[in-house]
Amino acid sequence: MSLKSTQLPTPTPSGSRTLNPTSLRSRRFSLPRRPAGTVYRGREGMWSWVLHRITGVGIYFFLLVHLLDTALIRVSPEAYNAVINTYKNPIMGLGELALVAAIGFHGLNGLRIILIDFWNVGTRNHRLMFYIVIALWVVLLLGFAPRHLMHVFGGGA
Amino acid sequence: MAVTLDDPRTKNVVRRRGGRNWEKWGWIYMRVSGLVLVVLIFGHLFVNLYAGGGVSALDFAFVAGKYASPFWQVYDFLLLWLALVHGANGIRTLINDYSISPVGRGLRRLLSPHFLMKSALLGSTVVLLILGTLVIFTFDPCPATSNADLLPSFCAAVQ
Ligand code: HEM
Numbered sequence: 001m002s003l004k005s006t007q008l009p010t011p012t013p014s015g016s017r018t019l020n021p022t023s024l025r026s027r028r029f030s031l032p033r034r035p036a037g038t039v040y041r042g043r044e045g046m047w048s049w050v051l052h053r054i055t056g057v058g059i060y061f062f063l064l065v066h067l068l069d070t071a072l073i074r075v076s077p078e079a080y081n082a083v084i085n086t087y088k089n090p091i092m093g094l095g096e097l098a099l100v101a102a103i104g105f106h107g108l109n110g111l112r113i114i115l116i117d118f119w120n121v122g123t124r125n126h127r128l129m130f131y132i133v134i135a136l137w138v139v140l141l142l143g144f145a146p147r148h149l150m151h152v153f154g155g156g157a
Numbered sequence: 158m159a160v161t162l163d164d165p166r167t168k169n170v171v172r173r174r175g176g177r178n179w180e181k182w183g184w185i186y187m188r189v190s191g192l193v194l195v196v197l198i199f200g201h202l203f204v205n206l207y208a209g210g211g212v213s214a215l216d217f218a219f220v221a222g223k224y225a226s227p228f229w230q231v232y233d234f235l236l237l238w239l240a241l242v243h244g245a246n247g248i249r250t251l252i253n254d255y256s257i258s259p260v261g262r263g264l265r266r267l268l269s270p271h272f273l274m275k276s277a278l279l280g281s282t283v284v285l286l287i288l289g290t291l292v293i294f295t296f297d298p299c300p301a302t303s304n305a306d307l308l309p310s311f312c313a314a315v316q
Contacts, residue, residue: 057251060244067237067285070220074292076300077217077307084215096212103198110191117188144207151211 044130052109055102062099093152097145104140108133183246190243197236218309221298225311230293237289245282249275 072080086092112129116122122129204223206212223229252274259269266272299312 053251056244056247060248063240063244064281064285067241067289071288071292073217073220073224074296077221077304080217080220081307084217087215088213093212096206100202100206103202107191107195107198111195114188114191147207148211151213 044127048109048112048130048133051105052113055106058102059099059106088152090152093149096152097141097148100144100148101137101141104137105133108136108140183249187243187246190239193235194239194243197232197239200232201236217307221296221309222311224293224296225298225309234290234293237293238286241282241286241289245278248278252278 069080069083072083087096109130112126112133115129116126205215224233252271256271256274258271259266261269299308305312
């Protein structure tokens, strides 16, 4: 059925939670300050998405550079070694830590996205899974960072 | 002139001209490749950046030693294709999200930022896939003219 715009009813907020700012202030419980019913708006849902996007783009541009520097093994040992040695200076070493942090988050959160999509209670638990992702990510970095920093700054094996 | 609007409750029927739903396969690819990439990337980082001397041990001899084995050739080949296509398809999503698709036709369309970015993306992806694949499978771990100190130790036996 099609309606002319002049025939459309005036829009009214649907549902019982009509948001009236003045009446809300007196309530004890907190009401959502965002449109209800969206998974990806605000809080953990949105920030995980923002981080997933930023890390994805960051890793992508590193990959472009990394494929080119690795291609130098086809040029000559000298050319490859000259470029790979720049990866060993301290500033690049910190960059590699940031890279592993980005990949770690993107990969773990990617698994969370897959669980949200395919696990029947995934959507209900997306917030809990976000904190599990953060916890695993912290463990990963605690395992990687000290050893990597020793490789870069010397000291240790 | 009266503007007609659909009833708000009308189902959003997407009419397609038939054929495959490529967007759906892209969506599935992101998830399937993501699962495989977790394993491949974790192994890649472990072997090259964590085990042994980490980044400080990387050089031509190290890479040549790895590529002497078909296992690492196939491993890196899969990593190259899965990661680059995954990343490029992700960037395609971003271009679709943040850049307005061209309205015009012909040259106007070809020179729109949206179209130029997608062309650059496709072009760089194809070039890097070919380059990377050639590097992995045409690689010579013991090039004849080189300083032997830079080569993997097994080259001494070969030469
Ligand atoms: C470590 C394993 C990885 C996993 C599990 C993973 C998982 C995912 C998933 C599931 C998506 C889809 C998001 C969606 O469709 O809503 C995605 C998007 C994306 N991925 Fe990955 N990915 C991984 C590695 C990578 C790598 C190596 C790159 C770069 C080359 C990359 C770049 C991207 C980009 C640019 C996007 C698009 C982000 C967006 O649309 O917001 N990912 N990833």
